[in-house]
Amino acid sequence: MMHYPTKMDDSQAVLNIIGLSKSFGSLQVLDNVSFSVAAGETVCLLGPSGSGKSTLLRCANWLERPDQGRILLKGEQVGVSNAGVVMSDRDLARMRMRIGMVFQHFALWPHLTVLQNVMEAPVHVQRRPKDVVREEAEALLRRVGMYEKRNAFPARLSGGQKQRIGIARALAMKPELLLFDEPTSALDPELVGEVLAVMRDLASEGMTMVVVTHEMAFARDAASRIAFMDRGAIVESAAPDVFFSAPATERARQFLQRYSAASDRSLASS
Incomplete structure (x- = not known):
């Protein structure tokens, strides 16, 4: 049974997750996951497969309904009204407009052109003027x-191109928070760099982001903070230089050693 508290926490965080199960x-x-993301932070969620990273991201915008806990977006509870009642589909859709999400497998509309994909939600969901949206969409595509x-x-695009369109489409909604669910895992290795370059630019510009990734170099260079997950819990949270040079937990040390060994094998075979 989901517990719906009616009193909201007074938090300055863009995203505040409290006791999520x-x-x-x-x-x-x-x-019982709790963590927060401040404005302008890029938090990379790392951890072994099956540790709960993608589920945490999907709960953050109520694509998965949590069993317990709260998700607050700038102090407003996601998925539940102030009266403690589950939001209507319309109210939830309004809340989701504030949270952009970039999916692992692109999720583009195949019957729409690139420009139409980027314009679709601002025009038909936000009801914004089409000429204004077109100008903004073209700027995002540039x-x-x-x-x-x-x-x-989309059928004419490479995976890396599709993912860059996915990022532009998410940005077109002018989100307060951008979530990335393993955005490069479905890409051929030679296409990964072009997507990470866009994400690095967003991080440097101060976009508030939570990124589930296995790209350790990106996490080391672009993240403000690393949150390491294992068995459904955040077991370590630290700045990238601290996490990668001196992880505090044995589980994180094992994870990084395996990553390093896998990278060495990849280099040896190339």
Whole structure:
């Protein structure tokens, strides 16, 4: 049974997650997770597969309904009204407009062109003027290096190009928070760099982001903070230089050693 507290915490964080738990049947995926993200931070969620990273991200915008706990976006509870009642679909959609999400497998509309994909939600969900949205969408496509492909359909794009369109589409909603769920894991290795370059630019510009990733170099260079997850809990949170040079937990040390060994094997075989 979900517990719906009616009193809100007074928090300055853009995202504040408090005591979040989630199970699928008998499998507990998140176990009393609490963490916050300040304005302008890029927090990278690291950890082994199955540690709950993607589920945490999906709960943050109520794509998965948590069993217990609270998610606050600038002090407003996501998914639940001030009266402690589950939000209507309309109210939840309004809340989600404030949280952009970039998915692992792009999730572009195949029947729309690149430009139409970026314009669709601002025009039809936010009800903003089409001419204004078009101008902003074209600027975003230039920003991610995809303006020349504005009239192409997704089937004609590489994976890296599709993911850059996914980022532009999320930015078109002018979100207060941007969530990335392993945005490079479905890409061929040679296409990863072009997506990470866009994400690095966003981080340097102060976009508030939470990124689930296995790209350790990106996490080391672009993150403000690393949150390391294991077995449904955040077991360590530290600045990147501290985490990568002197992790505080044995589980994080093992994780980094395996990553280093895998990188060495990859270099040896190339």
